[in-house]
Amino acid sequence: MDKVEQFSSRWALLLATVGMAIGAGNIWRFPRLAGQYGGAFLVPWVIFLILWSIPLLMVEFSLGKETRKGPVGAFAAFLGKNYTWMGAFVAICTMAIMFYYSVVTGWALKYFVAGVSGDLLGGVDHDAYWRQFTTANTSPIYYHLISLLVASGIIYQGVVNGIERANRILLPALLALLLVGTVRSLTLPNAAEGLNYLFGFHGASLTDPAMWLEALSQSAWSTGAGWGLVLTYSVYMRQKDDITLNAFITGFGNNSASLIAALAIIPAIFSLTGSSQEAIQALQAGNQGLSFIVIPQLFNKLPGAQILIAIFFLALFFAALSSLIAMLELATRMFMDFGLSRKRALPLVALLGAVMGIPSAYSMDFFNNQDWVWGMGLILSGSFFTFAVIKKGVAQFREKYLLVAHNDIQVGVWYNWVMKFLIPVEAACLLFWWFYRTWDATGWWHLTSIYSLGTCLWQWGGLILVLVLLNKQLYRLVTQER
Template structure:
């Protein structure tokens, strides 16, 4: 087994953590969520969620990785052998996300090329689903490979696996030192151009105008916590793995605050850029902002190409910059996602990083081809919904309950962080993790189940997006449950490495330490 890798500098770690947190969701999810949940007033519950869940969990996971010096499975094992399965469950969730996240980046690469001559034409929706994706008529039909997705997907995996083979210091750190500043510069250019467009102020007014009546709704607060939770890359092995490469003397708390506020700052920047452009579109079409607001795939690959068509000048250039920003944001996040199972496999089976990258990353690359077929968008939609709602959210709830209430490690972690950090943790941190976060995550899960029960009355099949029972079973539930099963199975496999034996695992009976 190779010696444990380490970040070259503190800035390298911070940039990598920011690179993991700043992803596609910052650009295409946050603006729509904020607008739909009170506009400017949404920033109140959003900031509260950041300070009572986002940053506290970041600090906890940074401390876990730093203290136990291992991937997520090894970190949980060193807390107690009985918890190793949670680490593998998190790794399995990351693995699933990597398989389809890579395909979205491939789309962004294709659209960067399409931007050169605005190949998507006037009917951007028809182009995406017809000319580009050749979308199958029925969900569940795989169909043939789509060359326009498959070949960019190969490029994505060559970049990601190439970076990871080079290691933490010479690969991940250098890649983020290049990509994150480039992303910020590219997106700043897009935003500056956006706010100078006719109608931009109309869009910004819609984005920032506060509707304080909405913040009295529990749904808005759940939306705020959900955005923070899914945006910061917490609860599925990434931050534990990254922090395990920190030197022994590292300011954990300060790093967490920098990461959290940098991620939120980019989300705010994305909101300004997106709504300035949406304001331009609404004005040019003579309609209200509410008629052009969209999120997710529709915003990035349907609405934005349509808007770029209407730019008064330099359409191709700004189209290229926008999709390049998606590529960069996606790559930095995908690198961190894949690193979680590369590290776990290398430690568990005592193999080199190169072999682990080729095995773990290679397997993810092969499975991602499913999403590069004509039926890929349907599989992506189902897998994304179920793995995020019933994987990441459930993992977060299990994680905080295990550490705060079962193992009672918050005091130990607080002392560890305070010994090496300038910002000292107090009762705010403990109350946030022991009380506020479990209540909110528990409510989120209950609300999710309620929505799925209600959906049974709103759709013909009673399933998400009205998909058939068979497709939901194999494309959704099997994926979410399979990640949990894989976590249990891997925890039962005997360690082939001496890594876990170098430090005695803490017995579950020592829960009061």
């Protein structure tokens, strides 16, 4: 079995974890939600960073550092044989996201190429351009494969020469691109109107439960808490490295990038649309609609549109790629824990990702279904991490991992209450709310429906059943001496 590599420094680890957290959702989902709810949205968004994301990130840092294994091996080592299947669910859920996330990365790459070549300039019908690109077209498959190949090439080089070196380039470059976009956005006429909307606070909005649940969803999905990705990177952290402050830096680093992205997008949209109402409608165009239709349309109104469009989609590509690298490493680490070397595990994972991503690249309906099922599945993954801590004893967990001398922050007793009571309630509320929003009394059980309760339960249930049946075999794979 390969010797476990280590990041060369604490900051190398943080560049990787922050790069993992900053993804497409920071650029296309957060500005949309901030545009929908205004400045009041920032309040629950920060609250849930403290009361969901950072506590779970601490769990992942702790398990990865303690066990030196990916999710399957970590759950086996931490909880014992009977719960190995939970770690496998976490790993496969994130792998399922990887299968279509490489498609998103490919979209960003395609639009960067189109921006550089000038294909998105002039009188282009951007809605038709997007539909032609994504509807029964083989072009997204090629870009999906290219993105996966780029990420695989980085993973193949290992932790220091691959992941660490790539994030030393990707994250600073991404932040530089976002800052360039922010400066241009803030210097546009009437940009102050967008700033006032983004940071304007209306107390009455805080009584809207939908806003709180959207904020919890955004924090849960955007930070990567509960995905097993931070756990995977923590396998390679040095023994003397901190857990608690690293979790805070990862969480707040992710939120800072989201705010920078919002500053690059929202003032520009308010400046380039005819009225505040039109700006808000543009921001609510949906994740893909905002990024691939609305923003190219609006940037065409500016001098230097070709450069601005290229910068935006290069930033989106870098953000997506840094997250894709983490997902690919999680899958590779899982097979390495099964006994394969990195050089044998990676081609298997890359081939699996290439094949399994093709349906999402070819069909938007399939893409949307997988995004719904496994995006919701991440709430279960976070719940499994919470269960692991509760079963071992929250107070004992905090004392062993979070109160050690080399941690820069000594976590208080509030952590016990959050893990034992609050996060389980948050997870239950999230699941109930999202299923309620998509409830269809006449077809909730349809397996083929894109957004039904039935399609989630069938796919989750099938996976859990298989993993429970294979639990003993999985445990043997990750624990036997080689």
